[in-house]
Amino acid sequence: MIRKRHSVIVTTLLIALVLQIVPLPIQADLYRPDWVLIVLAYWSMALPHRVNVGVAFLTGVAVDILVGTTLGIHSLSLSISIYILAANYQRLRNYSVWQQAIVIGLLSSLYHLLTFWVQHLLTDIYFQLDYLWPVLTSMLLWPWVFWLLRKTRRQFSIT
Amino acid sequence: MDTIFTRGPSLNNRLALAIVLSALLIFVDHKVEGFKSTRVYLNSFMSPLQYLANLPRLMLSESAQRLTSQEDLLEENDKLTNQLLLMSEKLQRFDALSQENKQLRHLLDAPVRNDLRKMVAELMAVDKNPYSQQVVINKGAIDGVYLSQPIIDEKGIVGQVMEVGTTNSRVLLLADVTHAIPVRSQRNDIRFIATGSGALNELYLEHVPHSVDIKSGDVMISSGLGKIFPEGYPVGTVKEVRRDESRPFSIVTVTPMARLDRLKYLLLLWSDEDKPSDNDVDNDINSQSKDNANKADVEANGEQNSVESSVENSGTGRDTQSNATSGNEEAEDDS
Numbered sequence: 418m419i420r421k422r423h424s425v426i427v428t429t430l431l432i433a434l435v436l437q438i439v440p441l442p443i444q445a446d447l448y449r450p451d452w453v454l455i456v457l458a459y460w461s462m463a464l465p466h467r468v469n470v471g472v473a474f475l476t477g478v479a480v481d482i483l484v485g486t487t488l489g490i491h492s493l494s495l496s497i498s499i500y501i502l503a504a505n506y507q508r509l510r511n512y513s514v515w516q517q518a519i520v521i522g523l524l525s526s527l528y529h530l531l532t533f534w535v536q537h538l539l540t541d542i543y544f545q546l547d548y549l550w551p552v553l554t555s556m557l558l559w560p561w562v563f564w565l566l567r568k569t570r571r572q573f574s575i576t
Numbered sequence: 577m578d579t580i581f582t583r584g585p586s587l588n589n590r591l592a593l594a595i596v597l598s599a600l601l602i603f604v605d606h607k608v609e610g611f612k613s614t615r616v617y618l619n620s621f622m623s624p625l626q627y628l629a630n631l632p633r634l635m636l637s638e639s640a641q642r643l644t645s646q647e648d649l650l651e652e653n654d655k656l657t658n659q660l661l662l663m664s665e666k667l668q669r670f671d672a673l674s675q676e677n678k679q680l681r682h683l684l685d686a687p688v689r690n691d692l693r694k695m696v697a698e699l700m701a702v703d704k705n706p707y708s709q710q711v712v713i714n715k716g717a718i719d720g721v722y723l724s725q726p727i728i729d730e731k732g733i734v735g736q737v738m739e740v741g742t743t744n745s746r747v748l749l750l751a752d753v754t755h756a757i758p759v760r761s762q763r764n765d766i767r768f769i770a771t772g773s774g775a776l777n778e779l780y781l782e783h784v785p786h787s788v789d790i791k792s793g794d795v796m797i798s799s800g801l802g803k804i805f806p807e808g809y810p811v812g813t814v815k816e817v818r819r820d821e822s823r824p825f826s827i828v829t830v831t832p833m834a835r836l837d838r839l840k841y842l843l844l845l846w847s848d849e850d851k852p853s854d855n856d857v858d859n860d861i862n863s864q865s866k867d868n869a870n871k872a873d874v875e876a877n878g879e880q881n882s883v884e885s886s887v888e889n890s891g892t893g894r895d896t897q898s899n900a901t902s903g904n905e906e907a908e909d910d911s
Contacts, residue, residue: 431625438629440701470590474597481601482622485710485739485746488615489601496594503587533707539606540754542707542774 422575426468429456429566430476438483447547450554451525453480454498458521459566461499464575465506473499486532487539494531498524514560522556612723612739619741626712626744630700692806693846695719697727699839700744709749709776711735713842716743724804726845732810732833733757733798734842749836750811751776757804759796759811764789767799770811773829776836779812781828786819788826796830806847 433456441449453476460468477492484491502509502524509520529548536542585593604611681687697713715721717740725737727747735755738748748755751772759781760767766788768781784790794814800807812830819826 435625435629438626438701440630440633469587470594474594477598478601479622479625482615482618483625485708485712487602488605488618489598489603492601493595493598496591496598500587500591500594535602536707539602540707542753 421573422467425569425573425575426460426464426472429460429569430472433457434476434479434483437480448550448554450558451528451551454495454525454528455521455555455559455562456566457495457499458502458524459563461503462506462509462517463567463570465503469503470496470500486536490532490535493535494528497531498528501527514563517563518556518559521559522552525552525555616717616740616742619739619746620716620743623741623744626701695844697842697844699842707774708754709752709772709774709836710738711747711749711839712744713747713844714744715844716741716745718742719844720846721745721844726805726809726847728809728843728845729834729839729841731835732812733805734834734836734839736804737844747842749776750779750832750834751836756782757811758799758801760799761790762795762797766790767801768796768828770796770830777831778815779830779832781814781830782825784817784826784828786821786826790814790817790826790828792816804847806845 430453433452436452437449457468457473457476461473473495474492477490477495478488480486480491480495481488502520509517512520526549529551533542533544533548537544605615695715697715699711700714701712702710713727721737721740723737723740727734727736733750735747735749735752737745739746749772750757750770751774753772753774756769756771758767759770768784770779771782773780781790781796792814796811796814798805798807798809798811810833812832815829815831817826817828
């Protein structure tokens with residue numbers, strides 16, 4: 418039982434990681450949603466005692482390795498974003514899907530700004546508003562991912 | 577599941593732990609040099625995911641290849657044959673010239689520039705991280721790739737290896753904001769440092785005084801001073817020189833020679849002087865990169881080689897050259 422639960426969560430996270438790094442044409446690349454953040458957000462809202470800051474940290478390290486940033490940048494921003502979610506899961510669960518999408522948008526912008534801020538400390542990069550396109554696509558994607566993951570969760574009856 | 581009595585540390589403590597660990601990781605990865613080898617293991621551990629992510633693109637290009645019409649193929653074949661002919665004509669003159677160059681350098685007691693070992697690599701993935709310009713290639717530690725190894729394409733220098741995995745490695749492109757390369761002007765040998773701008777089609781020359789003789793169209797080649805890039809490979813052409821007297825230095829923008837936005841095949845160079853050149857690796861080079869290979873024949877580094885060692889090196893260089901020419905002659909016969 419426990420094995421199955423873990424394997425389902427890990428599989429969805431791995432799929433999110435792959436989607437995060439799948440090569441896309443440059444025009445579409447700008448709008449790539451934050452797959453990892455969305456999937457983590459769903460699990461930490463649905464099972465806040467199974468998936469929270471610890472899993473977010475480990476996934477963040479994986480993102481850092483895959484994307485090639487300095488280790489710790491994505492783990493930091495993901496941990497903080499997921500902390501906010503996990504601390505307020507009871508309130509967020511009662512929101513409608515569209516309200517949740519707005520929360521996800523805020524969370525995603527926080528995630529991007531944190532990532533930018535830490536990288537700005539390490540190297541001199543400049544902020545462009547283009548970097549925030551993923552916020553919009555993540556918001557639009559949330560209802561669908563939410564529906565799909567809830568279906569998966571009920572299918573495998575994970576609690 | 578227990579909602580009231582949570583197991584393990586509380587959420588706040590977990591967050592504190594995560595932040596401390598992340599800060600530690602950032603510090604160690606950014607400041608500690610010895611951590612690079614650990615990163616190799618981490619990269620190899622995660623590389624299956626990278627291969628998985630690359631699969632759709634691979635399948636697409638495979639099917640596109642299968643669907644190419646015969647006409648297109650014939651046309652391409654014609655073009656390539658023509659190109660080969662032109663290249664081999666150049667090569668014939670090149671051989672004589674490089675021989676002459678070697679003899680002259682011997683007469684001058686100057687170190688002879690020896691051949692570089694090289695290998696063709698293919699692009700695997702381009703990074704989606706908007707803050708840096710990196711690509712992943714399909715050669716890694718088992719192929720002998722090492723840290724800050726220079727990489728070129730058919731036009732010029734592309735960048736250097738920043739992380740090595742077992743079977744793939746990550747390349748930092750010239751255009752990255754953290755990248756800088758020592759260059760000199762081909763026209764008058766003035767030295768500059770070209771730093772990346774973050775945009776793929778632009779580099780900046782740093783600290784150029786207003787009085788320096790530089791104009792748009794000047795070709796910048798690597799100067800070999802940083803000990804990372806071998807000397808003499810083209811880096812870019814000067815696009816614009818803005819001489820604003822109110823600023824301490826002029827602003828010079830350079831367009832990179834290599835088409836960084838459409839890389840496919842890359843050439844890894846081994847610029848180590850103490851490493852002997854491997855002949856079996858030279859076989860890896862296919863005809864499309866021969867012009868690069870020949871460029872490398874003459875424009876190798878070799879600044880501190882003694883004459884004795886360079887004699888044997890030039891011997892092997894001659895061998896590979898004659899191999900290359902004979903290969904070209906065969907190709908001509910075929911055509």
